[in-house]
Amino acid sequence: MSKKLPAPTSPPQKLRCAVYTRKSSEEGLEMEFNSLDAQRESCEAYVASQRAEGWILVPDHYDDGGFSGGTLERPALKRLRADIEASKVDVVVVYKIDRLSRSLMDFSKLVEVFDQHKVTFVSVTQSFNTTTSMGRLTLNVLLSFAQFEREVIGERIRDKFAASRKRGMWMGGWAPLGYEVRERKLVINEVDAKLVRSIFQRFLKTGSATTLARELIVENARNKYGKLIDKGILYKMLSNPVYVGIAMHKGVSYPGEHVGIIDRKIWDKVQAQFQESPRKRAAATRAQTPSLLKGIIFGPTGVAMSPTHTRKDGRLYRYYLSQSVLKQGSGDCPVARVPAAEIEKIVIDQVRTLLLSPEIIVQTWRCARKSIKGVTESEVRSALRAFDPLWNQLFPAEQSRIIQLLVERVDVRVDCVDIKLRIAGVTSLLGEVIGNSLTQRDAA
16 A cells, blocks of 8 residues: 655745844944944844744845934945845844834834835844734834833933033033033133134224134134134124133023133123124225225136235235135135235226227227217327326225226236226216316317
């Protein structure tokens, strides 16, 4: 009698398993065997125990060291999602569910991705399977507790932070220029503090943060992190109460543990200066510093150049500074600044030479005939020649008015300066010079 042999059983389907590990802080990651290694070892052991079910490890490692579970913006997690969407993973294995996410909303997004690609999620210390309704319920309960724990920890940290700030303690962050952090306390750096005091004093003298920022950029003044002290950084410095020994928390000030750099009287004057209209401050600054080429001078890249000045050893040094340098720092501009006296002398000399050139005299005469009746080319030539020796006798304000009238644009190149005259402006100047004499001639 023959026996019927049992039918051969088919081998289990291979399930590709990806192990994901995460640690919030970077502390201890440099150790030979760290928290990520411990998580991976437990997960790999679990996968090995399921070898009979067809589970096999994928070769890639998905480790996020130093990343919070409160966000999905993690490099290893992004790679894992990309491999899931590329159908390279069947099972995601983690040590605990909060290693994957501490946010219920974020986790629901991940579960949707898992469902779309038929991927199973497994926690080796919290046994459940997301393919069943009971597994989903268990997952949501555990995740709710994980999120609750995260929020409680956050509240505890915020309360501790607020209590420390009320005591005037420094609670981290970038130390302001003039201070260093030693043993978690702000300590004055005398070299930088000298610059800070100078900036506050100079603001009181100039009355303009824009002008002072231009001066500081010209002087290559930088904060302790190497950035040029531009207008934005300057405003933050001048309004930072840390400099008078105050600690701020949510708009409330408390006496700080640190020593202030700025005297309270100077601080109050600076804040009062800020209350004044910026237009009034700018007008006062413009009155103190005449700028012959303001609004008509441009750099090699076509960006306007603005007047600025600085004082050194009691002397005033004026410059024209590229607007791109003011906004972005000196990087792409081949001519970041030019000495004002030098470029103004070049423009004045060129204008005086051009006014006597035959070509400009003829163009001016042709234009002047339309508005000055009976004017001759000879009279135009004589008037322009007579004007030249009068230049040095004019007041600076009048010189500035005439240059603005005559010059349409000054382009500063790397190796030269291009000047474009306004013929209509030359004609207007001509009318001022010879208008009275022509009126008298016609009357006679």
